[in-house]
Amino acid sequence: MFQTFGSETHPDQGPPRLAALRRAMKTAGVDAFLVPRQDAWQGEYVAPADARLAWLTGFTGSAGFAVVLPDQAAVFVDGRYRVQVRDQVADVFKPVDWPETSLADWLRAALPSGGKVRFDPWLHTSGAVKELREKLNGTTIELSPGENLVDQIWTDRPARPDAPFVSYATAYAGETHDAKRARIGAALKADSAILTSPDSIAWLLNIRGRDIERNPVPQAFAQVHRDGTVDLFALAGKADALADHLGSEVHVHQIGSFLDHIAKGSGPVQVHAATLPYIVQETLEAAGIDIVEGPDPCALPKACKNETELAGSRAAHLRDAAAMVRFLAWLDATAPHGGLTEIDVVKRLEGFRRETNALLDVSFETICGAGAHGAIVHYRVTEETNAPVTPGALLLVDSGGQYLDGTTDITRTIAIGTPPKDAITSYTAVLRGMIAVSMARFPKGVAGRDLDALARTPLWQMGRDYDHGTGHGVGAYLSVHEGPQGISRRNMVPLEPGMILSNEPGYYREGEFGIRIENLIATKVAGDITGADDRPMYDFETLTWVPMDRRLIDVSQLTSTERGWLNAYHAEVLDKVSPLVDGDALDWLQAACTEL
């Protein structure tokens, strides 16, 4: 099993660790120390050696930070984690609602005049430090980078991950790293750019890593030059086996020499302030090197998958669909008798994916929420929370796989026995929103923000909504959450052909049930329409081919167009997936795809 079900949290260890940190703060002469969830790479997952926030406080959410003062300690978490944090941290840590309360406001209120705040300059971005400094303007609070005090007291800290990087074949990547380096170098706004996002480095050099779970990214830093050459900085030994793959234009260095190396270089240097560790900015400035702020130069090219990557994604999704269909057939045959738990379901699903003999990892911890647990948007089942899958409840299963040819992410909500009251009406409204995005056709220039309302309109009409974005970008055997593309009110990036996105509206009734339906889709140039104007239009190709639960669909709520889409979708699911399954799963699939 990739997924584990431990609670990973030890609230009882918080108080002694906090006391030790306060002793270190006293010795260092600081009044406050910041402990973010992030590591230097600013990703969604961190290695055990970087899980400082969880080690100190017990809080294991994917975002948040602690602020420790001599007489109080706060854990800042957003709306997703307000329940979880109370279960995971000891009373010595006070949860703070974030971003409602800003760090700057909290520090102003909590610190004495002249208070000294220390932060680890690797863990905070230059953009975040700049913003915090601006907000503290006019106060006497001193914000200074310095040694990480948690690292000082963390005596049994796990080792840094040291698995070697591997090359990612052009047969999957669709473009050599020579070609990528040449075009990225040529498009720079400066003489070079600093890359600190692991998935950008992975994409640029056609490499993958095993440094953190779920996302096959390499922990490294890089500097790409206008001539297409790259300096790659990694832990000793990680890139040794890649000499042939990387060739003569990629120079591998010890990760410890990164700052010295860039300080000796020339400028101007392009940086992405939202992901750049503060210490890199500080180093460049100290060296007198001109800095040009801009986007990560790999982010947009990486998001626009080429034909090879799209073909890989299609293949991965069909393989994954067969596993999902076998899983759903098993679930329908088993769950109504009772006796299953959420963990049973997660294990069996991972089992079906493993039986493809192609699964390299799950692409994130499966969210498997029975009944009321379905309403916890980021629910991760543990031995402590593990609930029975009871007939009469909904089961929400959000899962995905990492395959060499692509990353998948799919949510299906399933009725176990007779669904609860109002589940059908709600499910159908969510489905209508999912169909509206699937069917969208739009001109160049339209961003995810412009389409977000299409997914919500059926719910809005019922006075309902969901408190998350409609879709996130998805990588090609990379991070299941990638930017810059997305479908939400925050995302103003124009959609471009090749971008893979999730399309996942939902509806959550706290304490009762959760509904989410998710397919992955890829932006493409739309086919011609007879009689249309000569306007270049885009639309979406569906990548995910798994039936919707027909027991939860009220056909009378659908327009004829929506019903037509759904029947065509199910017909295509049957056509594509039936050759890949047999026996009971095939019987189940045929029944699930019957015209509605």
Place this chain on the structure above:
Amino acid sequence: MFQTFGSETHPDQGPPRLAALRRAMKTAGVDAFLVPRQDAWQGEYVAPADARLAWLTGFTGSAGFAVVLPDQAAVFVDGRYRVQVRDQVADVFKPVDWPETSLADWLRAALPSGGKVRFDPWLHTSGAVKELREKLNGTTIELSPGENLVDQIWTDRPARPDAPFVSYATAYAGETHDAKRARIGAALKADSAILTSPDSIAWLLNIRGRDIERNPVPQAFAQVHRDGTVDLFALAGKADALADHLGSEVHVHQIGSFLDHIAKGSGPVQVHAATLPYIVQETLEAAGIDIVEGPDPCALPKACKNETELAGSRAAHLRDAAAMVRFLAWLDATAPHGGLTEIDVVKRLEGFRRETNALLDVSFETICGAGAHGAIVHYRVTEETNAPVTPGALLLVDSGGQYLDGTTDITRTIAIGTPPKDAITSYTAVLRGMIAVSMARFPKGVAGRDLDALARTPLWQMGRDYDHGTGHGVGAYLSVHEGPQGISRRNMVPLEPGMILSNEPGYYREGEFGIRIENLIATKVAGDITGADDRPMYDFETLTWVPMDRRLIDVSQLTSTERGWLNAYHAEVLDKVSPLVDGDALDWLQAACTEL
């Protein structure tokens, strides 16, 4: 008649005026002079005395600017005016596509090293000058404010408008200016704010003006202080009759003392860089006064109409609807016989509005486009362009009235005889988009940008689109185009209760026909829905009550929900407007509102 049909342009006078301007430039020692369309108030209309661009070049569009050099002269216009500008200016002026070509780029290419560019610091905003300076950074071009050289040579310049301001009764405004001044003053981000937008001053002080046509705004400047007092700067005599209305907390000054007055004041002062004349910024800086950039403090409060203003708007719209119904009945009875021209139609429509005995002005020049003219989005008929209204064509009529209780703006597209091929399919798609916005229900925080796609989806599905926003803000007996609210991909302002917007999708087939359907709508708190969650939702109240042309509707293209909306709309039109019309108009209305 308010509307006139002269061409207002004299291309033949361009060359001698340009020659005179160049002589003045030579005397002044400048290499380039900028001639914008705008006056100091940055509104959509200018007084004849401020129509410098039209006087010099002949171009009468509502946006654009000329740049005059010793050896060349350019007129920068956007996509709306590319055809018009060619008809209106002499060959000595070269049209330039704007914003595709930026002024900075054009100046770089056209000017010699060290070239001196002069601009009138009243006519360019501090924001625009700052942006231009940033773009010219690194060049040797000098950009300097100075005396307006057009004004030097414009010997027969019309007098400045001098009609007195009038008070706007609380019975219409719904809030005294004492109350408005107190709450605006209390909400300032600085000790005072400079107001240079006439509709902000009109709203704040409950006054109106007659300084320019179409918009009843006062040409004035003002400074509002934290204690709610206001200094008002206006041409001598304009506010004399308002002493009682303005009271003791509004101090009236000569407009000529504006700069001296603010220079003698204290800071910090809040300014809105996008509308502030550059000279005001320069004056404050020279006086050493701290400047705080922010929004115009009246813009958002003005946009959120109170109950009295909304009641006024409803009354104005019913009155206007009766005029429109009488007009449409007349048109249906007359046009199919042939013999009408676009000007005939505009005159008759203004006549019906005048017959309400309440019309103070049209709210903009009626756009009346027969056949191919309908595809020119901002078409204004002149004696030269006046086309017959031919059976077999569509007629697009976009018009509105200024009434004391409200401003209206409505577009209806009418089939004259048998409509052209594909007109019905296109009209129905446009109508579906209009209905989608009318029916929208959405949570707090949603902006016009989030709803824009709802209006376009039916067209996008056909591979079509329209190149204008879906809706603009509308004032309360003020400007028919007001911000900050709007429905377009550019508008990120959250919609708030009381905001009046237009809802006007369209479809244009160049050389053949144009379709636009426009109702005004007002944002409101949505009514309760049984079974809905406890989420505060907003929706729109429709203000415009005039039938759609049923001959252009293909009912089979509508969903049952859309058809239901349309039938309910027509039933309400009949209910509201039938008491206000009689005879043939009533017969016509009853037929037009029959269930579809």
